Amino acid sequence: xxxxxxxxxxxENGEALPVLSEAELExxxxxxxxAFSALNKLSIKQRSAMxxxxxxxxxxxxDQLAHIIVREVGKPLWQAIGEIRFVGSIYRYYGEExxxxxxxxxxxxxxGRTAIVRSTPLGALLGIMPWNFPVYQIARFAxxxxxxxxxxxxxxxxxxxxxxxxxxxxLRDAGxxxxxxxxxxxxxxxxxxxxxxxxxxxxxxxGSETAGRSVGEVAGRHLKPVxxxxxxxxxxxxxxxxxxxxxxxxxxxxxxxxxxxxxxxxKRFIVIAELYEEFRSRFLAALEAxxxxxxxxxxxxxxxxxxxxxxxELEQQVGRAIEEGAKLVLGDGRADGAFFKTAVLEEVxxxxxxxxxxxxxxxxxxxxxxxxxxxxxxxxxxxxxxxSYLFTIDRDQALRVANRLDTGMVYVNESLADSPELPxxxxxxxxxGRELGRFAIxxxxxxxxxHLPNESDWPLAR
Numbered sequence: 001x002x003x004x005x006x007x008x009x010x011x012e013n014g015e016a017l018p019v020l021s022e023a024e025l026e027x028x029x030x031x032x033x034x035a036f037s038a039l040n041k042l043s044i045k046q047r048s049a050m051x052x053x054x055x056x057x058x059x060x061x062x063d064q065l066a067h068i069i070v071r072e073v074g075k076p077l078w079q080a081i082g083e084i085r086f087v088g089s090i091y092r093y094y095g096e097e098x099x100x101x102x103x104x105x106x107x108x109x110x111x112g113r114t115a116i117v118r119s120t121p122l123g124a125l126l127g128i129m130p131w132n133f134p135v136y137q138i139a140r141f142a143x144x145x146x147x148x149x150x151x152x153x154x155x156x157x158x159x160x161x162x163x164x165x166x167x168x169x170x171l172r173d174a175g176x177x178x179x180x181x182x183x184x185x186x187x188x189x190x191x192x193x194x195x196x197x198x199x200x201x202x203x204x205x206x207g208s209e210t211a212g213r214s215v216g217e218v219a220g221r222h223l224k225p226v227x228x229x230x231x232x233x234x235x236x237x238x239x240x241x242x243x244x245x246x247x248x249x250x251x252x253x254x255x256x257x258x259x260x261x262x263x264x265x266x267k268r269f270i271v272i273a274e275l276y277e278e279f280r281s282r283f284l285a286a287l288e289a290x291x292x293x294x295x296x297x298x299x300x301x302x303x304x305x306x307x308x309x310x311x312x313e314l315e316q317q318v319g320r321a322i323e324e325g326a327k328l329v330l331g332d333g334r335a336d337g338a339f340f341k342t343a344v345l346e347e348v349x350x351x352x353x354x355x356x357x358x359x360x361x362x363x364x365x366x367x368x369x370x371x372x373x374x375x376x377x378x379x380x381x382x383x384x385x386x387x388s389y390l391f392t393i394d395r396d397q398a399l400r401v402a403n404r405l406d407t408g409m410v411y412v413n414e415s416l417a418d419s420p421e422l423p424x425x426x427x428x429x430x431x432x433g434r435e436l437g438r439f440a441i442x443x444x445x446x447x448x449x450x451h452l453p454n455e456s457d458w459p460l461a462r
Contacts, residue, residue, distance in 0.1 A: 003161040003185050008074035008304040008338040009295055017161045020186050025194070028182050032124035032151040033199040035179030040121065040149045042177075044099045047147050051095035054143075054174040055088040058135075061170065065135065068162045073131055074304040074338065075258055076295045086418070087139040090436070093420035094143045101438040102148060102445070114452040119445040121149030122201035122225075126184075126194055128215065129164070130206045131157035131306055132261045137206050138167055140424070142181060144441040146171075152181045153200070155191060159306070192218050202226065202444045206263075209383075209429050227433030227443050229263070229425055232386030233358045235379035236266035236415075237401070238279055239372060239392045246413075247391045248282045254389060254415035256290055256342070259302050260362035261310075264387040264424075266415065267358065268365045270375050276368045280346075284330050287342040287364065304338035305361055311335035314361040321345050321354035329366075356382055372401060380406045386426035389415055408434075 005014035020028065039047070058065070062084045069080040107115040127141040134157065142152045156164035164183045171181040184194065195203050195218045204227040205215045212228040219226040236254065241247045254266035271279045295303035305311045318333035331343030342362045348355050355365070369375045379388060387409040392398050402410040408426035411417050418424060418436075425434040433443055 003156070003158050005072050005159060005162055006307065007071045008307055009070075011337075012071075014071070014162070017185055020184060025184065025186055025190070028153065028184055029124065029194065029197055029199055031179035032153050032182060035151045035177050036121070036123050036149075038177040039146070039151055039180050044102060044147065047149070048095045048099055050171075050175040051091045051098075051143055051147060054170055055091035055095060057170045057173055058084055058088045058091065061166070065163065065166055068166060069134060070295050070303075072134060072160050072163055073258075073306050074295050076300045076303045078298065079258060083133060083136050086420075087135050090136075090139045090420045091143050094147050094441070097421075098144060098147045098441055101441045109451065111451075112454070114454055116450040116452070118448045118450055119148070119442065120448050121145075122444050122446060124151045124153055124200050125444055126153045126155065126191075126200050126203045128155045128191065128203070128205040128207060128211070129157055129160070131159050132258055132263075134160040134163040135167065138164065140435045140440065141204050142167075142171070144435075145444055146176060146180060148441055148445050150201075150444055151179060153184050153194070154182070155184050155186060155188075155194075161185065191215070195219055195224060196222050200224070204433070204435075204443075205229070212431055225444060227425075227435065228431030229433070229435060230384075230386075230429060230431040231358045231360075232263045232265075232384045232426060232430050233267045233356075233382055234264055234384075234387045234389065234407070235405075236269045236389040237375050237379060237391065238269070238271040238275055239375065239390070239397065239401070240272070240394060241275065241391050242393050244275075244278055244282060248279065248286055250389070250391070250413075250415040251279075251283055252286045252290070255287070255364050256301050256362060257416060259305060260340075260342075261306060261360050263358075263430075264409070264418075266389050267363075268355075268367060268379070268382075270367045270369055270378055272372075272375065273368055273370050280366060283364075283366075284344055287330060287344065287362075290342055292339065292341060302339075302342060302362055305340055306338070308335070308338045310361070311338050311340045314340055314359065314363065317354075317357065317359060318343060318345070318363060321348065321352075324352045324354050325349045326352075326354055326365075331363075350378065350381065358384065372397065376401060376404050380404075383429040384426070385428035386430035387411065 003017035066080040105117040109115040206229040212230040290301040292302040315335040326348040388407040423434040423437040423439040
């Protein structure tokens with residue numbers, strides 16, 4: 001593995017970053033272990049202040065960081081700026097509100113004593129990061145855990161060495177002790193050794209189902225808590241609408257976010273029969289009109305994919321879909337270097353490989369259904385269960401359908417509605433555990449019971 005930026009738009013190669021030697025890796029883990037004590041000598045109030053400063057520094061250095069993101073992954077500049085703004089809100093959220101989720105909880109003891117549940121940090125944690133949101137993914141792992149008092153080791157994606165180094169500088173300048181946050185530039189094949197190390201107390205992965213199975217198996221073997229946020233093929237269900245323009249705009253934004261390379265982007269569009277033709281015509285027109293090109297140009301909606309290899313793999317996937325009987329009704333289904341035009345597949349055979357797979361790029365699947373029950377059955381008929389989107393004008397129907405969708409998240413009459421206080425995660429092959437919100441801050445803490453005599457029962461209190 002080589003850590004190097006390869007600009008997917010220009011093809012320009014950055015300077016390769018050498019991977020850590022075994023001695024350097026050992027030193028990094030030991031430093032994180034030692035930094036755990038230094039981090040926990042700081043009060044929660046002090047750690048909160050550091051997170052607030054990290055939020056400020058992300059905003060102050062936004063333009064420089066945004067251009068790094070564009071070079072690394074080809075994301076349109078305006079979306080890179082949006083990602084950094086969201087990251088700032090995550091650090092700010094935990095800095096302002098996170099401490100309440102670490103406060104002692106007093107339980108009613110049936111034995112007439114005082115029962116306290118105290119959240120205490122575990123130690124050094126490993127976060128294995130993807131490339132598609134190189135700043136956001138780190139923030140949602142690092143922010144709650146640094147506040148909780150855990151130190152953070154990050155294995156960045158191989159094409160994101162610059163952004164991860166930039167984040168390390170921000171967190172250092174925000175005041176976190178040396179070693180509290182570190183990047184481990186190591187090959188994937190050496191990650192098992194890091195997970196197995198007794199000084200590493202937990203692991204979080206955002207990545208593929210295959211990677212999740214591997215990391216989960218190693219973590220389980222060594223009795224480490226693990227959070228897995230894996231792939232998704234999220235359904236976008238349209239049952240009734242007050243304004244079709246709003247539904248189409250939400251569908252377009254969700255499908256083309258990060259040029260279609262978002263795990264929680266809508267990928268399968270399931271539309272009730274009486275609305276199907278109207279939705280189809282408007283959605284196809286919007287996709288076809290979405291500007292494709294230089295990610296630095298204002299207004300571009302679809303930049304290059306992460307690499308020419310990724311675009312070629314998507315072309316092969318579309319080819320297999322056509323072989324299985326799907327019809328390509330928009331786009332040519334062909335890669336042009338790292339670019340891939342928006343494409344739409346229709347009449348995808350239910351139960352086929354195509355209907356079960358995640359298309360990580362600007363390719364949509366359209367399905368017509370005759371009833372609410374059929375929509376739910378089709379939405380659930382897939383290995384994944386990350387997010388889902390539902391459009392309906394009927395509140396009772398919204399709650400009824402949401403209850404039956406086998407996903408970790410259901411967004412009703414909206415898309416791209418992630419927020420720092422809302423839990424993010426899935427079920428089935430999309431993984432388990434939660435990030436963001438109060439749930440994230442309790443994934444890697446020890447819920448320690450302290451069972452005490454009542455205050456009046458202590459001899460010195462008499």
